[in-house]
Amino acid sequence: MLSIKNLHAGVEEKEILKGLNLEVKPGEVHAIMGPNGAGKSSLASVLSGRPNYEVTQGSVTLDGKDLLDMSPEDRAREGVFLAFQYPIEIPGVSNINFLKTALNEIRTYKGLEPLSAKEFLALSKEKQKLVEFDAKLVNRSLNEGFSGGEKKRNEIFQLAMLEPKLSILDETDSGLDIDALRIVSRGVNKLRSDKNAFIIITHYQRLLDYIVPDFVHVLSDGKIVKTGDKNLALELEEKGYDWIREEAIH
Amino acid sequence: MIMINQLETPLYESIAAKFEIASLQSSSEALQALRREAFNIFKTLGFPSIRNEEWKYTNILPFLKEDYELDVIPQELTPEEFGKTAALVAHHLEELQQSLKGEQKGAYRLVTVNGKINAELSVLPAPELLRILPFAQAEQEPAFLANFGKIATLKDNALVALNTALYNDGLYIEAPKGSVLDKPLHLVNVLLAGGPVFVQPRHLVVIQPNASVEIIETTISDDAGHALFVNGVTEIAVGENAHFHHYDIQTGRKGMRFVQRVEATQQKHSNYSNYTFTLPGTDLVRNNLVLHLNAPELESHLYGLYLSADRQLVDNHTEVHHKYPHGESNQLYKGVLLDQSKAVFNGKIYVYQDAQKTNAFQQSNNILFSEKASVNAKPQLEIFADDVKCSHGTTIGQINKDALFYLQTRGIGEQRARNMMVNAFAFDVTEKVKIPALRTYLEKLIAAKMDNA
Ligand SMILES: Nc1ncnc2c1ncn2[C@@H]1O[C@H](COP(=O)(O)OP(=O)(O)OP(=O)(O)O)[C@@H](O)[C@H]1O
Ligand SMILES: [Mg+2]
Numbered sequence: 001m002l003s004i005k006n007l008h009a010g011v012e013e014k015e016i017l018k019g020l021n022l023e024v025k026p027g028e029v030h031a032i033m034g035p036n037g038a039g040k041s042s043l044a045s046v047l048s049g050r051p052n053y054e055v056t057q058g059s060v061t062l063d064g065k066d067l068l069d070m071s072p073e074d075r076a077r078e079g080v081f082l083a084f085q086y087p088i089e090i091p092g093v094s095n096i097n098f099l100k101t102a103l104n105e106i107r108t109y110k111g112l113e114p115l116s117a118k119e120f121l122a123l124s125k126e127k128q129k130l131v132e133f134d135a136k137l138v139n140r141s142l143n144e145g146f147s148g149g150e151k152k153r154n155e156i157f158q159l160a161m162l163e164p165k166l167s168i169l170d171e172t173d174s175g176l177d178i179d180a181l182r183i184v185s186r187g188v189n190k191l192r193s194d195k196n197a198f199i200i201i202t203h204y205q206r207l208l209d210y211i212v213p214d215f216v217h218v219l220s221d222g223k224i225v226k227t228g229d230k231n232l233a234l235e236l237e238e239k240g241y242d243w244i245r246e247e248a249i250h
Numbered sequence: 251m252i253m254i255n256q257l258e259t260p261l262y263e264s265i266a267a268k269f270e271i272a273s274l275q276s277s278s279e280a281l282q283a284l285r286r287e288a289f290n291i292f293k294t295l296g297f298p299s300i301r302n303e304e305w306k307y308t309n310i311l312p313f314l315k316e317d318y319e320l321d322v323i324p325q326e327l328t329p330e331e332f333g334k335t336a337a338l339v340a341h342h343l344e345e346l347q348q349s350l351k352g353e354q355k356g357a358y359r360l361v362t363v364n365g366k367i368n369a370e371l372s373v374l375p376a377p378e379l380l381r382i383l384p385f386a387q388a389e390q391e392p393a394f395l396a397n398f399g400k401i402a403t404l405k406d407n408a409l410v411a412l413n414t415a416l417y418n419d420g421l422y423i424e425a426p427k428g429s430v431l432d433k434p435l436h437l438v439n440v441l442l443a444g445g446p447v448f449v450q451p452r453h454l455v456v457i458q459p460n461a462s463v464e465i466i467e468t469t470i471s472d473d474a475g476h477a478l479f480v481n482g483v484t485e486i487a488v489g490e491n492a493h494f495h496h497y498d499i500q501t502g503r504k505g506m507r508f509v510q511r512v513e514a515t516q517q518k519h520s521n522y523s524n525y526t527f528t529l530p531g532t533d534l535v536r537n538n539l540v541l542h543l544n545a546p547e548l549e550s551h552l553y554g555l556y557l558s559a560d561r562q563l564v565d566n567h568t569e570v571h572h573k574y575p576h577g578e579s580n581q582l583y584k585g586v587l588l589d590q591s592k593a594v595f596n597g598k599i600y601v602y603q604d605a606q607k608t609n610a611f612q613q614s615n616n617i618l619f620s621e622k623a624s625v626n627a628k629p630q631l632e633i634f635a636d637d638v639k640c641s642h643g644t645t646i647g648q649i650n651k652d653a654l655f656y657l658q659t660r661g662i663g664e665q666r667a668r669n670m671m672v673n674a675f676a677f678d679v680t681e682k683v684k685i686p687a688l689r690t691y692l693e694k695l696i697a698a699k700m701d702n703a
Pocket of ligand 1: 014035037038042043
């Protein structure tokens with residue numbers, strides 16, 4: 001599904017991703033861990049098309065299509081979804097109208113009829129339930145005045161509504177209380193299928209107890225330096241990152 | 251000094267000639283004296299140049315060079331002119347109706363052509379609800395005598411003086427005591443120009459005690475493209491416990507230059523709310539909105555939204571005079587600037603010594619969509635009372651790129667995302683529009699302009 005080859009990218013003159021490779025197949029869940037400043041969010045930014053990032057080398061394809069050539073909106077319409085580490089507040093844009101616009105633009109792109117107001121409402125109810133998202137928040141301005149945890153849950157609500165092929169969750173677990181973590185994980189597990197895939201960026205092994213990954217990667221200094229299964233996360237929790245860095249050097 | 255240059259312009263020559271005729275037009279000696287006084291003021295001041303502090307950022311002199319014709323009020327419309335006007339009005343209403351669909355309770359309609367009432371195209375309320383007269387028939391009305399020429403400030407105001415000296419006919423609107431107009435009055439100002447034209451519309455609106463009125467003003471013109479300079483003056487008297495919601499929708503075309511002074515007096519427990527929306531099209535818009543709060547315990551709301559494009563210049567000058575205690579005024583102006591357009595906001599709040607417990611609020615927010623667009627925003631507060639709450643704030647920023655990106659990552663196209671953000675920005679003002687159909691119409695106008703941006 002997603003194929004990243006020798007990706008070099010940076011901001012202004014600074015190189016952040018330094019030859020990153022990753023293959024993600026349908027149905028898989030990949031966890032990415034790594035020290036602060038390693039480039040995890042930068043990878044998410046490059047995949048979703050954030051304007052200030054410049055790709056200097058390498059390629060990224062989604063089902064064979066060149067992702068790097070597309071506008072952010074077209075990437076989304078092709079099925080890429082990023083749950084932001086820091087979701088932005090947009091006062092005056094209603095959460096629900098925004099989602100309706102988004103959903104219908106994606107549907108139009110795919111040649112589908114836009115949903116009627118009634119159909120949309122039904123879908124929204126269903127997904128709110130799935131991720132236990134407070135109905136009161138749905139009608140507010142987008143993320144405005146939401147608590148940190150509410151913002152994260154809103155990201156997952158949007159994910160549930162838009163049903164992307166590839167979801168990238170950037171530290172969605174940070175800032176969630178234990179109940180919310182369980183709810184969000186349960187939601188993600190229900191959304192998992194053999195047709196979609198997840199990249200989960202996290203600092204905490206705990207999340208991976210709930211969402212069990214097929215692969216765990218360590219991203220350090222702009223590269224994936226180690227890949228393992230879910231047990232790697234346990235090992236990292238115990239030993240930290242230094243031993244891998246040393247391994248990588250030697 | 252300034253006059254030397256101006257005297258040489260063709261406009262100035264025709265102004266002098268016109269005054270001879272205009273001074274004969276008013277029936278009463280008092281009105282003739284007022285015209286003379288006004289003309290003398292204009293002659294002394296001349297058109298304002300940028301050396302005048304009030305006009306520092308808005309240079310109207312380049313817009314006065316055309317060979318304008320001054321006297322353009324047709325006595326009777328020719329069949330051809332009537333046909334043209336009817337078509338313009340029909341088209342305009344159709345545009346409005348599109349958005350009125352479903353929720354339209356309707357509106358009364360008053361059509362004027364270059365300032366003159368056209369009864370045939372109008373749908374007027376019963377006179378018990380609202381009296382509408384041309385000045386020629388209103389000059390002996392008590393409320394006319396009490397207010398005309400007494401609200402708009404002549405001193406230091408060359409353009410008000412010019413209008414006062416030369417206005418042809420005007421529109422007198424009076425809401426009788428206790429009347430509540432059941433539907434808004436839509437005032438359609440039609441401007442016809444067979445060549446470059448300088449028009450000076452004049453309105454007097456008197457809202458008697460306990461009356462309540464909503465007026466929506468729109469302006470339309472033929473698209474012949476001739477230069478059209480509008481120098482308008484509207485005087486408003488809002489009586490005790492009276493309510494006046496005044497909507498001014500400023501659209502137009504290239505070649506149109508629009509300067510107006512709206513000056514109002516308010517009495518106890520009254521509410522005057524002004525909503526000024528300026529859209530791209532006209533070359534120049536200068537609004538002077540001046541409120542005299544002549545009694546305690548009243549409220550005023552001034553909402554402005556401007557979306558400017560091309561080389562347009564949109565200038566809003568406001569003045570609120572708090573003269574008595576317990577007054578509340580609230581100003582919110584928001585601007586979205588595209589291309590090489592310029593905006594000016596100058597908001598003055600005066601709190602007089604006796605005006606204790608005044609609440610005066612002012613906010614001006616702007617977003618620049620282009621590096622070549624610019625804003626000059628200046629709040630001016632002069633406070634002579636000690637127990638007051640006054641606040642003001644000005645912001646000038648760019649569109650939030652992170653927010654734009656966020657919307658795009660959800661599949662929303664860039665253009666659409668921009669529109670959503672502009673609507674969100676404008677929402678504080680558009681939500682204040684009390685007439686749902688009008689709000690929809692305005693939102694559509696904004697969206698249409700942003701789509702072409
Ligand atoms: N706009 C920017 N300008 C300059 N440097 C940047 C910019 N954005 C990110 N960086 C730098 O790139 C590096 C990688 O940042 P990134 O946010 O991708 O790290 P991360 O792995 O997500 O870290 P964390 O675990 O703390 O979230 C950091 O050194 C950061 O300072
Ligand atoms: Mg990060």
